[in-house]
Each structure stands twice: as C-alpha cells, then as structure tokens.
Amino acid sequence: MASFHKVIVIIGFLSLFHTAFSATQHRSYLRITSQEFTTLPLDIVIQAVVSLFAVMWGVLNVAGNLREIPAAAELNAIKWETQNNLPSFYIFNHRGKALSYDYVPTPTKADLENLE
Structure with a gap:
C-alpha cells in the first residue's frame, strides 16, 4: 500500500511541475500577443490545487502513523528538588x-x- 502512496506523491509532484510550466507558458504567450495578465486560466489553477492536495495526502500516508511527542519527557526524569539547580x-x-x-x-x- 505504501508504494501506491509513493506513486501518488510522484504523480502529484509531476503534476505540480506541469502546472508551473503551463503557467510560465501562459505568461509568455500573453507577452508575445501583448495582452495584459490578469489571472491564470481556471484549468491551471484547478490542476495546481488538485496536485497539491494529492502530494499532501500521499506524503501523510507514506510517512506512516503520527506519534505524540511528550513535551515534558525530559522533565519527568528530573526531581523537583533539582529543578532550581542552575550551576x-x-x-x-x-x-x-x-x-x-x-x-x-x-x-x-x-x-x-601604599605599603611600599
């Protein structure tokens, strides 16, 4: 199952790269035709958002289960009497x-x- 999520991450990154390339091509097309840039086309924006969520979902699943990090783990081993011991x-x-x-x-x- 982890290999499926890795494939999703790779496809998502390739799709994000394609989105950036498409946005760059769109900007250069507007410069060549002397048009003013207002916004990116809707298909490029949708592709960027979908690929971003695909990458995030894949990375979260590849990373495995998240575990809690106890914030006071180091302080549990120290006794109260030595808390104020700051050499x-x-x-x-x-x-x-x-x-x-x-x-x-x-x-x-x-x-x-004066002694001398």
Missing part, C-alpha cells in the same frame, strides 16, 4: 560576603602601593 548562575564573589563575621577585605591596588 551557570552560581556567583561566589559578591558583596554579600561582606556580611560574614570573618570577612577580610582584599587589598586594592592603592593599598598595595
């Missing part, structure tokens, strides 16, 4: 260390020059 946001050198009782400020460049 990239760890900051160890911040001004909160000055609140520590054993904080010794690091000497600045000016302090080091």
Whole structure:
C-alpha cells in the first residue's frame, strides 16, 4: 500500500511541475500577443490545487502513523528538588560576603602601593 502512496506523491509532484510550466507558458504567450495578465486560466489553477492536495495526502500516508511527542519527557526524569539547580548562575564573589563575621577585605591596588 505504501508504494501506491509513493506513486501518488510522484504523480502529484509531476503534476505540480506541469502546472508551473503551463503557467510560465501562459505568461509568455500573453507577452508575445501583448495582452495584459490578469489571472491564470481556471484549468491551471484547478490542476495546481488538485496536485497539491494529492502530494499532501500521499506524503501523510507514506510517512506512516503520527506519534505524540511528550513535551515534558525530559522533565519527568528530573526531581523537583533539582529543578532550581542552575550551576551557570552560581556567583561566589559578591558583596554579600561582606556580611560574614570573618570577612577580610582584599587589598586594592592603592593599598598595595601604599605599603611600599
């Protein structure tokens, strides 16, 4: 059955190619006869729509059954306690260390020059 759908896809693509070629020929015919382009003929439009639907139907059937992708599949394996564990946001050198009782400020460049 899949080979039938593949044939439908191939025929649909060939029909779409033929539609594009027909539209190009129609435009060049209008240029040669110095007519103004308004719309494509109805047969070209119908062929384009039918071939597009044939290709879509064939591709959906060739692809097989669609399966659901669980959006939270990765999150199911992670425990709630580790959700907020973001190592990239760890900051160890911040001004909160000055609140520590054993904080010794690091000497600045000016302090080091004054020692000499």
